[in-house]
Amino acid sequence: MEDVGLSTVLLAMLAGAIRVSTPFLFVALGECLTEKSGRINLGLEGTLVFGAMAAYAISFETGSPWLGVLVAGFAGMAFGAMHGAICRLKGVNDIAIGIAMMLFGTGLAFFFGKAYIQPVAPRLPSVELGFWTDNPHLAKALEVNPLFLIGIALAVAMWWAFKNTRIGLVVRTTGDSAPAALALGINVDLVRFLATSAGGFLAGVGGAFLSLYYPGSWTEGLSSGQGLMAVALVIFARWNPLACFGAALLFGAAGALGPALQSVGITRGYHFFNAAPYAMTLVIMILSISPKRSLKGAPGELSITK
Template sequence: MDATEIGLWGVPLAILGGAIRVSTPFIFVSLGEAITERSGRINLGLEGTLVFGAMSAYAVAVMTGSPWLGLLAAAFAGLCFGLFHGWICKFPKVNDIAIGIALMLFGSGLAFFFGKPFIQPSAPDLPAIPFGAWSDIPQVQAALDVNVLFLIGAALAAFLWWAFRNTRAGLILRVVGDSSDAARAMGLNPNTVRLAATGVGGALAGIGGAYLSLYYPGSWTEGISSGQGLMAVALVIFARWNPLGCFAAALLFGGAGALGPALQSVGVTQGYYLFYAAPYILTLVIMIATSSPSRSLAGAPGELSITK
């Protein structure tokens, strides 16, 4: 069946499928950044972590033949980047935003250097669940072919939303993020908590990178991330540091990213490429809408540098 035969129904169908595919790395990176920022630290280096995670996953999957080992390698690489970021930022008068930008460039450069031998080889893909197997229409099947990482990301968002409110670890994270003095009064070490939170955030960003190289688009190239690590920071602010909000916002970003390909799939051949810029325009609009010199961001951790 040709792509245009299902008519205008192909647009929402393509947007649905695209939102699921495109949103998955956003989900993991934004959840990781939500954990990090809840502790009172911002990590702008997630773009570099995402790219290096994508390269690590692809390289290990090529060498071992296992996408799951590639996924673990990406998570470990992200953990190392996060711990390194957290360790540097514990020193006095070190700016976490400046360090994040430096690590973003460092991670990207490192990935490009070590990833050159893996541009041509083919790696095995992460598995997907064919929720559209009931249909005979290829477009429906493709739209409802859901990667397992999307489902894991949805479950993780719900778990973190619950954990932030109902567990001791969640309380510790929120106390450290809101007031270092209050945390010390409770006998907590803010640097240790932030180090752990930044490490976990980096590991989740690495998993997001593994999805890019091992499923969608499913290859390793130097421009694979397209700025998704940086856009995830805006997404967290838009979601007001709420994990469920991060999941919903990731779907919104994913749907925006799928708009151009959706129009192309139903035969729109002129101007559709302008819609490829939708995620970046949405990021800009969100940053402008959430910025105000006269009021603080609702729900923002008190120790976060962008709120001071």
């Protein structure tokens, strides 16, 4: 009985990691790109919520969930562009703007999203990767969304591009030392503007996953802070896109822990297990701060590390 319980919990955590991690992954990759260029965009929570609303609305209106994903991406890009454009002004603090953008994004999403809480929109299809097993639960756990696979590919591509391409070098230089970038003739503001916009695009796509795949409907409490946790996750992942993927899986599994333990009969202390993702965020923050040194891998231009 113990063994059955353990394997059920592990399977549930694996399934949960795969189901829940995608929005974390996209927001984290977007934030990673933005922070690599030397800016922090805390507004991605708002972008995530707005992306979720936009994707659901477009999917409902046009019948095409993929068009919804695309529109969510471009809406996110617009938010990112706004953040990028405002932050290039003199004396503007990117963290303060991020918080403003977060409230702006969620508010706008609630405003436009009212009409879309009731209707049921077409959802994204899933890819069955569990065809080789006859365990129905494992097969279900391995039923993944194409966006998850795209996210993995993107993480690898970004990791490779930061190391091996000119564009990657330009972004890293801008993020590590603006004077050096200027000396190289790089337009620092333009690079940061583009990086923030692209980051917003990814966060918007992450939102589309929430409303069109899992949990798969638009409600106002949909994100429950995942956009903010993803920002913390980037720090945990030390600005490495591959580590972002691992961290996203870990956060997803932590989120699945509470329900999974209760489903096998470990029901005492579920409040604690339900709080696992938040507790983990806090622990990571505490472990990764030190007054003596800046974080390894942290872009030098970030306003929190400068």
